[in-house]
Amino acid sequence: MHSLKEADLNGKTVFLRADLDVALVNGEIEDDTRLQSAIPTIEYLLKQNARIIIAGHLGRPSPKSQISPVPKGGNLKSQIGTNKNDFSLRPAARWFADKLKIENCKFKVRDLSGFEGWEIGPDIFLLENLRFYKEEEKNDPEFSKKLASLADIYVNEAFANSHRNHASIAGVPKYLPHFAGFHLQQEIEVLSKVLKNPDRPFIVIIAGAKLETKLPLVEAMHRIADYVLVGGKLAEDIKTLFKIQHEKIEGRKSALLIADLKPKEEDITEKSIENFLQIVDLAKTIVWNGPLGKTSNDKTRIIVSEEGSRKLAEGLVKSSAYTIVGGGDTVGFLEKACLLDSFACLSRNRCFLSTGGGAMLSLLSGEKLPGVEALI
Secondary structure (H helix, E strand, O other), X not given: OOEHHHOOOOOOEEEEEEOOOOOEEOOEEOOOHHHHOOHHHHHHHHHOOOEEEEEOOOOOOOHHHOEOOOOXXXXXXXXXXXXXXXXXXXXXXXHHHHHOOOOOOOOOEEEEXXXXXXXXXXXXXXXXXXXXXXXXXXXXXXXXXXXXXXXXXXXXXXXXXXXXXOHHHHHHHHHOOEEEOHHHHHHHHHHHHHHHOOOOOEEEEXXXXXXXXXXXXXXXXXXXXXXXXXXXXXXXXXXXXXXXHHHHOOOOOOEEEEOOEOOOOOOEOHHHHHHHHHHHOOOOEEEEEOOOOOOOOOOOOOOXXXXXXXXXXXXXXXXXXXXXXXXXXXXXXXXXXOOHHHHHOOOOOOEEEEOOOHHHHHHHOOOOOHHHHOOO
């Protein structure tokens, strides 16, 4: 990948694909970790006299909410459906204005060559949710060209989205000089090192919702880790499937431990927590992705059961192992449980907070990420 510091940025317009997919509660940002990750790159671009167009997505708007970009020279006529406010990036625009200390920002929706957005400051424009356009997730070439026409240079600072083959991730870089943002570059460097030569024992802890969709990733982890610990809600048939897939692996493979659940299935059992922590005590390298218990519902995002995740987090802080914590739900749990500062205070040589969830696991599994491949 080309480093951003190699780019001639003076007087150029930069299309900055950032990770803006944050949890909102009553229209307020609950966890700004992903937004924070883009700040060093944004500040560098501004110092280099560049104009920035920040782009990203929020959630999964329904097809009824989607529109098409206005043709060049046409009039902006918003056709976004009634749930626009649920997925609007207006809170992110306000956050950036506050963080960058931009005064007198009116947050009036404006048209930028047919795209809605906000002029945050004299050199920063934030586009409205790209998933309001159906062409984004389809990686439509014409849509990619239209986005590319807005800028002179492309920068990817959205590692957590880089496993998606979407227009703003894999399409736009085809038409512009492209560079990696500072945080994305750090993510690749840290995770690649773990993938190639981890200090052992190397332990991977995978949990969270929809674990059945992570089966291929868990299988891949068996080939590089010494232990794979699986938590979260698992139906009995999925547990059996995990074990069958594990037995099919030939050659070197990890030890597999799947947690048992409490009767109400809201958290893993005390015994399982103890077993996890015993293995953690042996580790030299740890990757954790996904809370161990039920942590939220769709609307209020309120912690329901945190005992397993809290005890695991406390064990990781005490451990001397190099620890990578990733995934929006995991970092969000640490924030809500007032544990994030404990990880942030650890030295860079002891802990890394990744913004990626699926992207992190995909990279560690040896998969090629479309967003990273597009930067090569």
